[in-house]
Amino acid sequence: MNLWDSAWVIARRDFVASVFSRFFILFLLAPLLLFGFMIFFSLTTDAQDRAAAQPVVAVVTDTATSEALNQARSRMVAGTSEQSFPILRYVAPAENVPAQAQALLADEAGNYSAVFSGTLDRPVLTGPVRTGDFTGRRVGLLVEESRRTAALDTARASPPALEMQRVVTEQASGSLATARRAVGQGAQILIFTITLMLATLLLSTLVEEKSNKIIEILAAAVPLDAIFLGKLIAMLGISLVGLALWAGMAGLAFAFFYQVMHDFISFPSVTPATGWPLFIVLMLLYYAANFMLLGALFLGIGGQASNIREIQTISMPVTLMQLMVLLLAINGLNGQGWLAWFAYIFPFSSPMSMVAMAAQSGTLWPHLLALAWQALWVFLIVRVSSRLFRRTVLKSATSGSFFSLDFWRKRAAR
């Protein structure tokens, strides 16, 4: 049997064993549960978190100054957002205001970030140095706004209200670039998330053969490269089944949402630079490439582990490695600089970087080059992983250094 036939036998067994297992339903439900949990979590905690994160400034002044500051804040917030300015809370001044300010900052129940005292002409802001970064500058703006309004009131000057004329266009290059960047980043995150979910499966896939002592039957019948390749193809197939199901469900949900909401919400019209059909094809190809690249690596690493405990130990560094690769690929979204080029070329970040390129640029030849490059690396990693497995797990090593003539003579003789 040739390599592909052997790999197919392994892949078919693994695919059937996984997809027809009762635990596969849990695998399919996992992202839905995760998605549901994320929505629930964001709905219940987002508003509270934002409120908790917003600084509170105690305003220890006369009521007129406090009122002026509050009105200024209302005007500023109307043009920006509630979160853009600190919350102002009036506190009646005591006899010794500096001591009162210190006491207010020390009071944990009050939760003050800074204390404003003095007047609009001689403002004093008491608080840690870091308040100068956000709170200090925002309070400064409020003071300026209050003083400007007071000056205009004094001069009885009132500029007329303006209404800006809006000319609506289909697209703007700036917003299109931003939207395509978002599409690219979304594709990256999607590829990353699915691969991340399958990382432990990939790591542990050889443990079954090792713990059930089947590996020797396989190794005696087919080349180790075929075992590795077959397992990768099976896992890719399993993930594509999951992906198809999740995409179908997401499509149905979107269609339903669109039917109900299309009169109330305007959906942005975004087309990736390569066009949607080609972008989706490229996304699938890059997903497969990313999966095969990381899968081959994880299979190689996992093959060295002899039990699930060791797999669990390996899982964390592997997840961190994936995160680093994602960060590198996100850097590729800029499309400029040596780091972006590195992200395109480095095999593990190349698929995610290139999918972002597909969203942002319509040039096709780099994709052909990149896919060939990635396929070459899959082949190399599978060879190295299987070789390492043979050497360390099956305890089979041809004597001699990898770089010695003797080693290659023996290889050729086999």
Add this chain to the structure above:
Amino acid sequence: MGAALAIEAKGLFKSFDDKPAVRGIDIAVPEGSIYGILGPNGAGKTTTLRMLLGIIEPDRGERSLLGNARPLEMARSVGYLPEERGLYPAMKTREAIAFMGALRGLPLDTGRKRAEILLRQNGLGDYVDKPIKSLSKGMAQTIQLFGTIVHKPKLIVLDEPFSGLDAINQGRLEHMIRDEAAAGTTVIFSTHVIHHAERLCERIAIIAAGEVRFEGLVSDARERLRPQVRLKTRAADGPWRAVLPAGASQQDGFWTFELPANGIEPLLKGLLDGGAGIEELSVERRGLHDAFVAIAGESAAREMEAAEAADLGAAA
């Protein structure tokens, strides 16, 4: 030895972590024969078989399997039952057998049909669709054996096939090995149980401490030792005692000693002339066990016996 060789190995050497496991193994297995590799645990039997099959590479030496120096290229024609039995626990028996055949190039459908026939022929028809995890250890071992032969290989390699089997299943396995050999298949198996090799094999290799101590016909191994004479006389003493060789010993009224080099006639004449009064006399060819002790040493034989006892305990 004119027959073509199914397996030929010359000077196979393998060490693990700088400790030699096998030191210069030479083996020649004629096509269509039943060949046994005999030796105590740790002698290097499994390492030898794994090298012959290409699972591990030898550090030095050459081997050819069915005439090919790259064993994996002959995988379609080889069936292998490893020492450590392994099956996917959730797989159904028919699928497990068919899968093992598919690994050796047998189409799955054909594998399934043959698996069902094998199971039914051996009284396991009720287990066709049962998962492996529901079978007893002996049954699972039988399933694996069917997986080893389902693709009708030219060469069957069995590593300690009798280990863990009860007497009934051992008998079945012996029967199956004979049937396969009768159909022209070469069978090579390793064992630490001498009587299996003695009953089944035409040729054997005796391995101890990673070296082949003997390689050839079982009869040649036995003939390395002179036949043993058992003698019972009416006379307790007399001139006839002079014809007994120096190593003769007496136990339970019988004298036992190696047949003298000059043969039986001078011995008989001496006994008769010396007035021994022969009550019983037998000349017996020595068994493979005695040959093994003589070739591999007393301690290797003791290790074999201990391993066999452990096997019997496990099977029980």
